[in-house]
Amino acid sequence: MLAAMPDSAPSPLSAGGPSPRDGGDACPGTLRLHRADDGALARVRVPGGVLSADRADALLAVARRFGDGELHLTSRGNVQLRGLDAECGGGPAELLGAAGLLPSVAHERARNIMASPLAGLDGSPSVSRWSSELDGLVCGSAAAAALSGRFLFALDAGLGDVDALGADVTLIAEGGGCLLRVGAADEVFRLPAADGPRAALLAAEAFLRAARDSGAWRVKDLPDDVRAALVRTIGASVGPVVRRPRPRTAKAPAPGPVTAPPESGTTATAAATVTAISVGVPLGRLAPAQWRLLTETARRYGNELRLTPWRGIVIPGPFGRTGQAGPTGQTSRSGHAAEALGTLATAGLITGPDSPWTGVGACIGHPGCAKSLSDVRAEAGAAVGPVGRLPVYWSGCERRCGHPHGEWIDVVVTPEGHRISHVRGEHRDPRAAVRDDPAALAAAVAEARA
Structure with missing residues (x-):
């Protein structure tokens, strides 16, 4: 049986560093909408990414009745509804609550749980029980209501796919048991599979205590000494430690196994x-x-x-x-x-790895976002060509909302034009800068991806 974890030793924020909370947690939810240029935006959490057909129908009903009718998938396996009327009031929440998509008003933005989408389908273990149990534990924890909309849990079926995505707390199925990873630490803790969801919640609650002085939203935002103390505190309460480097999402000269998303x-x-x-x-x-x-x-x-x-x-x-x-x-x-x-x-969906849209992503861009300097979705569509070795992500400004992890080609619109870089984790290698020439831009992106 897992014991409650003691408080981590408090520590001041690193000298001169601003608190991530200074600007407030602006992550939207179902109840807290984000004002965008194309109307209000709601983000509906879908723990584990799993929807029944009836709940999918409910999402579409809300999108059509209150928004622009479209549904947008996020990089965390959630759904965004855009173009909502600012005067829609509690209508969307009422319909989503009736469909079981809003089990806790206090925790609706804390239910960020990603899971291996092929778990149990390709010979790997199922993580559905972990997902439902962890969601229930989060919704039942008064402390967990304080988690930011950015804090992320991941449930990996041993495939390395979601373990590679930089979650704050990750459970990894292994040999009938599980491993618990906190942040990006290479050290993981081994424990029985049945104890995984409870350990994940306790780790999140321990993070909240460790973050009181620094104001961090996520484990990676903690000062180095506080993050190290948090991992030690969790390890003392969970189980034996083993070393397992986090997987990478593409071939790059770095340690750790390579993983990839499921092919269409x-x-x-x-x-x-x-x-x-x-x-x-x-x-x-x-x-x-x-x-x-x-x-x-x-x-x-x-x-x-x-x-x-x-x-x-x-x-x-x-x-x-x-x-x-x-x-x-x-x-x-x-x-x-x-x-x-x-x-x-x-119908226009990607059903095989040879689709030219494979690996192409973009933020919402102009006109949906006031900060975007360009209609990057239209530009991405115009530049679609042969499938590249690396994914490419188009951003309308330096914020790079929704960008991928690991290794990718980064296309960012600046006042001087489009800047193209090759990103490997924290390393950025500028490749080209293109101004006002769609053909040259498409050629430069294709060359960078190859």
Whole structure:
């Protein structure tokens, strides 16, 4: 049984460093909306990224009744609704609450829980029990209501996919048990799988105590000595320590194993049973017809959609064995999966790794954001070309909202033009600067990605 963790020794903020809380936690939620140039914005937390078809219907109903009708996927597997009327009041929250998407008013922005989207579908362990239990523990903790909208939990099925994304507290399935990682530390703590969600909550509560003096929103914002003390405090209460470097998200000259997001297409077990189909969403934006099609597909096969941190959607099956023929020669369930992917591709979704949209991302840009210097979504679409080795992310200003992790090509609009850089973790290698020439910009991005 895990014991409550003692307070970490308080420590002043590093000399001269501003508190991350000085500007306030501006992360939007369902109740606290963000004012954007295209209307108010709501962010709906979807712990583990898992939606039933009925809850997906409820999200679309809110988007159409109160917003612009579109649904935007975030880099944490959540959903944003844009273009909301500033006078919509509590209408969205009422509908989302009735659908079970708002179980706690006090904790609605603290329910940031990412999970491996293929967990339990590709031979890896399921983390669904962890997700539901951790969400319940967070909502039941008075202290956890103070977590910022930026604090992030990750539940990794042992694949390394979400472990690579820089969460504050990560649980990793391993050998029937689990590992607990705090921040980016290479040292992880081994404990029984059943104790994982409780340990994750206790680690988050310990972070809040450690952050009282510094005002940090996230583990990485803590002063170095406070962060080290926090890890020691958690380790003393959790279990034995082992060394496991955090995975990387692309090939780069750095330690640690390499991992990647799931490819679009079908997922099958070693026995050739198709267990899921996966699609990517260009720029994370779904029109109502696309969302309805995804929801109808989920309802037909397994009644579940899993939103991924890479702005994609996994629909679990079952879809039968690859190549299996029906008793009268009709299309097998695996054939149904191919048919579904074909329909989704016709609707404009990414259904295979050869799509030119693979690895292309962008912030909302102009005109949705007042700070953006350009319509980067239109520019990204105009520059789409051959699939590159590296992902590319377009940002309308230096804030780089929603940018990826690991290694990528960074395109940022500045008053002087578009600056293109190769990013590897904390290292940035400037590659080019292009001004007012769409053809040259597309060529420079393609060259950088290759």
